[in-house]
Amino acid sequence: MKQLAEVHAELGYTVYTDTDESVLVLNGYTSDLLSDVMGNAAEDSALITIQAHKNTVAVASLIGIKAIILCNGRTPTDDMLASANEEQIAILGTTDNQFTASYRLAKVLGIVS
Amino acid sequence: MLPAVLAMEAADTGVQILALTDHNTCRNLPAFAEACEIIGITGIFGLEVTTREEVHVLTLFNELEQALEFGSWIESLLPQIPHSSRLFGNQLICDVSGSAYEEYDLFLYGPADIAYDDLIEETLNQDGLVIPAHIDRSANSVTANLGFLPHLPYSAVESIAIPPVVETYEYPVIQSSDAHYIEHIGRRRCFIRSEKNGFAALQEAFSTKNISYLGHL
Numbered sequence: 001m002k003q004l005a006e007v008h009a010e011l012g013y014t015v016y017t018d019t020d021e022s023v024l025v026l027n028g029y030t031s032d033l034l035s036d037v038m039g040n041a042a043e044d045s046a047l048i049t050i051q052a053h054k055n056t057v058a059v060a061s062l063i064g065i066k067a068i069i070l071c072n073g074r075t076p077t078d079d080m081l082a083s084a085n086e087e088q089i090a091i092l093g094t095t096d097n098q099f100t101a102s103y104r105l106a107k108v109l110g111i112v113s
Numbered sequence: 114m115l116p117a118v119l120a121m122e123a124a125d126t127g128v129q130i131l132a133l134t135d136h137n138t139c140r141n142l143p144a145f146a147e148a149c150e151i152i153g154i155t156g157i158f159g160l161e162v163t164t165r166e167e168v169h170v171l172t173l174f175n176e177l178e179q180a181l182e183f184g185s186w187i188e189s190l191l192p193q194i195p196h197s198s199r200l201f202g203n204q205l206i207c208d209v210s211g212s213a214y215e216e217y218d219l220f221l222y223g224p225a226d227i228a229y230d231d232l233i234e235e236t237l238n239q240d241g242l243v244i245p246a247h248i249d250r251s252a253n254s255v256t257a258n259l260g261f262l263p264h265l266p267y268s269a270v271e272s273i274a275i276p277p278v279v280e281t282y283e284y285p286v287i288q289s290s291d292a293h294y295i296e297h298i299g300r301r302r303c304f305i306r307s308e309k310n311g312f313a314a315l316q317e318a319f320s321t322k323n324i325s326y327l328g329h330l
Contacts, residue, residue: 033167035192035224053252055222058200087200 001026002109004067004090007046010108011101013069013092016076017084023066028105030098034059041065046092048101054080061087069105071098114295115211116141117148124154126299127330130315132157132289134171137191137221139184140206146177147209155311160184161246163223164232169246169253171271172236175312183239190225229255233265242268242315247291249279269319273301275326285319288326299330 002010005021029041030048034055037047043064049056052074060068067090070076076084076091084091094101106112116133123131131154133145142158149156158180159173174180196204196218206215227235236243245255248262248270255262256279262270269285272278277286288303304325305318318324 034222035167038194039192051252055201055252058197061200062197 007067007105007108008090008092011092011094011104013094013096016081016091016093017089019085019088019090021090023088023090025066025109027109027111028102029065030102032098037065038063046105048098048105050074050098052076052080054083056080057083057087057089057091060089065089067092069094069101071096071101114292115207116145117152117207117209117211118295119292119298120145120148120152120154120156122295122298124152128154128299128302130155130157130305130311132159132171132173134159134161134173135221136161136169137163137187137223137225138204138217139181139187140215140217142177142180142184144207144209151209157312157315159241160187162187162225162227162232163253164227164229165224166229166258167224167253168229168255168258170229170232170236170255171242171244171246172232173242173244173268173312173315175240179239179241183236183241187225187227188219190227191219191221191223192226194220196220229259230263230265233267237266237268242312242319244269244271244287246271247273248281249273249277268316269324275303285322285324287324302330304328 004023025046026044029045031037041063045065046067047065048069052070070093073095139160157173158177162170204217205213207213233243248254248256249272251257269287271287275288288301290300292298306323307314307317309317
């Protein structure tokens, strides 16, 4: 478990949103199929994905996901950012791919050593 | 967007053939059919199906009844998740006068539990036209989600950019508005040449590739 501020400080990822950084991130979930995220992701997770659009925020909000990490250099659309700020879901970006982002996040969260 | 307002706006813009293809439902088609009849615009009846791979595919039918039957089959394949109107918007079902008589509770974002290839086959079996939607978009397109355009007997493919920026092989290419809001109506369109009318004209234009993109509505 880590505060969002610590997560992105340690990962060095770009932060696109202006949300409460004291929220706690418990776990991660990696998927590019939103129906899979909806069915299987846990709340208080960070979602690792390349789906850089507004519907990702809606799905994250339904589940209670706290942050979306956009991989492979993908950047959020304007309406995705607006919706993320409104829903208080952080959007981070990285050139890491989903595999790399997953093991780095797992390490930061202390899930693996 | 109310079905009757959609038909009126499209007619005002100069559209002559208009398809209503809501995501994964046909429930607004009866009002749309009635409105098209009154306004004198050719309505095409369909839906935009989300496949298991989260690829969006347009399915179009000649008769309202065919579309309604296909639509209720697709609805039966949707995940049993309640809809959130706050996050995804209202899912109103309207009559021709614009009164909403139902707020549909099933999550129409999908996906329907059917594979992409099977949807193509089943639509053609039901005498529908089947068109992979916005194949050049980075989300929910066959190109983005599968990585390539599988060689299947599509009626046509829909591209946002003309000329297309992705491989379309020998398939007929259409451009359409994908209007989710009133102001989007007619923002993209294409022209067909045919001696026939309505659905038959579309079928003929696709098979002869008599489609052009130049000109004004």
